[in-house]
Amino acid sequence: MPNYRMEFRHFFPFSRSSSNGFDQEKRIESDNSVLKTNMDFEYTLGGYCRYGWEKFDSFCYLTSSRSMTWHQAQQYCRRMGGVGAALVKITSERENEFVLALARKKVSSRRSVWIGLMWNSAAFYWSDYSVPAYKLWAPGEPNGKAREPCSNMWTGQTSMLPTRASGYWNDRPCGVLAHGHCGLVCKALS
Numbered sequence: 001m002p003n004y005r006m007e008f009r010h011f012f013p014f015s016r017s018s019s020n021g022f023d024q025e026k027r028i029e030s031d032n033s034v035l036k037t038n039m040d041f042e043y044t045l046g047g048y049c050r051y052g053w054e055k056f057d058s059f060c061y062l063t064s065s066r067s068m069t070w071h072q073a074q075q076y077c078r079r080m081g082g083v084g085a086a087l088v089k090i091t092s093e094r095e096n097e098f099v100l101a102l103a104r105k106k107v108s109s110r111r112s113v114w115i116g117l118m119w120n121s122a123a124f125y126w127s128d129y130s131v132p133a134y135k136l137w138a139p140g141e142p143n144g145k146a147r148e149p150c151s152n153m154w155t156g157q158t159s160m161l162p163t164r165a166s167g168y169w170n171d172r173p174c175g176v177l178a179h180g181h182c183g184l185v186c187k188a189l190s
């Protein structure tokens, strides 16, 4: 747990006068509007997420159903989440299940969401250039590689196409397709 008061002073470097310093500190601690203003600048303060983002473990997640290319989606995440934010990087089955549930709840109009994996020369990498350790490619995927250098998670629920459901991943072209518009899921540090 970070030192809460130390962090607050960092963002609000009031000088503590000898006469009213204690009262001022009490006011800051109890003033939620000040806290909210602070969070506009910094999404991390004691592990909170920015407004509209969902917390899971030490990270914050944002969804959108807007129709974008993979690269537009990546820019959107960076714009909304600040330094270190990107299309979601998934590192465990537990996190994959969280992202699937979040997408189904918040982006139910889409049957898939962009995730952060991208093909680069010889392999798929996350946005931080790490090689995926945990993977949940759908059976037969990835099948496009350089032809399908971006990736999505299938979020639809259908028993007819079980590989296009249940949180499986697929490589696909990076543009907006006439069929199968992608939503997106961003991830940022909390």
Ligand SMILES: [Ca+2]
Binding pocket: 141, 142, 143, 144, 148, 170, 171, 172
């Ligand atoms: Ca594919």
